[in-house]
Amino acid sequence: MTCDLCGFVENADNSIIETKHWIVLLASDQAYLGRCYITLKRHCGDLTKIKKEEWSEFFEVIKKLEKAITKAFNPDLFNLTCLMNLAYQNNPPNPHIHWHLRPRYKNKIKFNGLTFVDPEFGHHYAREHERSMEVDQSIQNEIISRIKAI
Amino acid sequence: MTCDLCGFVENADNSIIETKHWIVLLASDQAYLGRCYITLKRHCGDLTKIKKEEWSEFFEVIKKLEKAITKAFNPDLFNLTCLMNLAYQNNPPNPHIHWHLRPRYKNKIKFNGLTFVDPEFGHHYAREHERSMEVDQSIQNEIISRIKAI
Numbered sequence: 697m698t699c700d701l702c703g704f705v706e707n708a709d710n711s712i713i714e715t716k717h718w719i720v721l722l723a724s725d726q727a728y729l730g731r732c733y734i735t736l737k738r739h740c741g742d743l744t745k746i747k748k749e750e751w752s753e754f755f756e757v758i759k760k761l762e763k764a765i766t767k768a769f770n771p772d773l774f775n776l777t778c779l780m781n782l783a784y785q786n787n788p789p790n791p792h793i794h795w796h797l798r799p800r801y802k803n804k805i806k807f808n809g810l811t812f813v814d815p816e817f818g819h820h821y822a823r824e825h826e827r828s829m830e831v832d833q834s835i836q837n838e839i840i841s842r843i844k845a846i
Numbered sequence: 847m848t849c850d851l852c853g854f855v856e857n858a859d860n861s862i863i864e865t866k867h868w869i870v871l872l873a874s875d876q877a878y879l880g881r882c883y884i885t886l887k888r889h890c891g892d893l894t895k896i897k898k899e900e901w902s903e904f905f906e907v908i909k910k911l912e913k914a915i916t917k918a919f920n921p922d923l924f925n926l927t928c929l930m931n932l933a934y935q936n937n938p939p940n941p942h943i944h945w946h947l948r949p950r951y952k953n954k955i956k957f958n959g960l961t962f963v964d965p966e967f968g969h970h971y972a973r974e975h976e977r978s979m980e981v982d983q984s985i986q987n988e989i990i991s992r993i994k995a996i
Binding site for chain 2: 759
């Protein structure tokens, strides 16, 4: 079975953070400014099967990443999720561990001529809202550069 | 500032798992059978501020919990999230770290005379669906007993 995420990791050319076991890549939908994926570099589909060293390193990645996004955009809160639902649309499923990090903002924030609002702040993230702002590669690169410039 | 979760932890009398730093309690909404909260026992609102020992122990809790729920109900997948949005409806917010674990089921499952379905399996969990099955304390106790009977 092929794995899209393995290819995604292999071909990534603009990571926010890369460690021995994890790689952080920006999402193309940026309604929640700074939204990104934290993906395990090796193929493994069961969170309970990762190694202790991978788990410890994941914590260091979260800390570094939240600190960097906070310096860049000062969100009020982060939502962190591990879901992998889409993989289960295939039979057999072939999940690959990845986490979603969504910064949440009480107030609107402007960046690079765009205004980002979080109308559901204080509530669960809204997937319709999330998909309402797809940004092209050049804007993604600007966001990545800002996050990395700490 | 008072913290509802501190009180919730202190008054809990039927945990699924309790360790030095974490306590696992069943949710009253059980549309996703086995849905539960994994709560840090001490008051801390920032995930990046927890201790390494707490982080390591959290991993052991997830492993033990998923194994127990799998033996009890055999879900196909688990969705794990750390959100804490509600706390940000207050000013100032006073979050307390807790995680949501939602077992996801490809096929319907029967337990104790009730039938549980997961119509969005393969997709993001649906909060409307989640709230569609609130169960009383006696059924919660049955579910907890089944999970603990491993």
